[in-house]
Structures are given as structure tokens and as C-alpha cells.
Amino acid sequence: NAGVTQTPKFQVLKTGQSMTLQCAQDMNHEYMSWYRQDPGMGLRLIHYSVGAGITDQGEVPNGYNVSRSTTEDFPLRLLSAAPSQTSVYFCASRKAGGNEQYFGPGTRLTVT
């Protein structure tokens, strides 16, 4: 099992550009989430999904879109990047009914 994989590892964007952060898991987990990590703030939930076709907003959803067309994939889209979105982004998954989340290695995004 590869677990949770994320691409790319690093990305630099100019303000206003768009991009998609990819996330995939091979554990057949129902739940998937996106977090951002900023210094001193811990990890904050952006969006999450409880199954294919179902998504919901987390604590900091503005500026981000998600979709969940398959169980395995949960991409995060930035439609118009802003410097405030400079952060490290983590994708996570877990089994329905479980509490332990499995995290990917992260994507470090810089918006200039």
C-alpha cells in the first residue's frame, strides 16, 4: 500500500494563477480531508468528504474548491491564488467509524 500520496511536493504560483493539488489513497477509506498548516496555527481543516460525490466545508474553505468523483481521489483546487494561501497542505484519509487519520507527505505552496 502506498497509503496517501500527494503531488506536487513543492509549487510556486503567481497571484491570480490557478492550480490543482492532487491527493490519492489506496486504502479504500471513505473519508478524506484537506488541511493547511501555518506556523503556530496547527492544522486547519479546509474541506472534507465522507464519500464519493459528497463534500463539505471545514474551518477555512474560502478560496478553495474540492470534488470527489472516486473513492481514491480528492483534488483541491485554487481558482485564483493569493499570497495568504502560502502554506503547507496535507491530505488525509480515514475509515468511516474510525478516528485515526492517515496523512500524506504534504505540498509546500508559495504564492508570490
Add this chain to the structure above:
Amino acid sequence: DQQVKQNSPSLSVQEGRISILNCDYTNSMFDYFLWYKKYPAEGPTFLISISSIKDKNEDGRFTVFLNKSAKHLSLHIVPSQPGDSAVYFCAASEHNAGNMLTFGGGTRLMVKP
């Protein structure tokens, strides 16, 4: 307003001694608590958890204590090893809150040989 707080941004201990990492929360609806460990350039990895029906959970060198009346939990690592040097995050969830985990800001633990 942060619902989960780790008030010590860093902690330094000698190898072999006990490390105690603390976490406070304000939301009385939280009923499940987790500790994650994070090395640089890696994602967080699950370490240990505790349900609100318990006050202690132990796994090898790691023990988590929960004091519900004080809304406080702590992670004890005995004995501490240099490989334990990492950032530790406390997290909490509500049973009926879907997939939401609320994280503290993290504590960087440094274990000196």
C-alpha cells in the same frame, strides 16, 4: 479563538528522562483526543488516542492522560529517546462532527543525547 491550545511551543529534555507535553481545550463537546507526531518534510503520523470515557491510555513508552474537569490532556514519553525529537500535535473531535479534527498549534520536542 483556538479551541485546542498547546501553550509550550518547544520543550527540551535529556535522553532517558520523561517528556511531558500538555494540551488544553475549551469545547466541552470534544469526546475523542489524539496525539500526532510530525517529522520535518513529512505528514503527521498517529501516535496515541483517548476517548472521553477514559482518563488514561498507554502504549509502550507513550501514555496519554485526560482530565475532563480541567479540559486538559497530557502526553508522557518515558524514557525519551533522540528519535522522539519531532513536533507533536494534540487534536480533538466531536462524535457527531463528521470528519472534523481540531488541532493545537504543536510543541517541538528536542531530546538531547
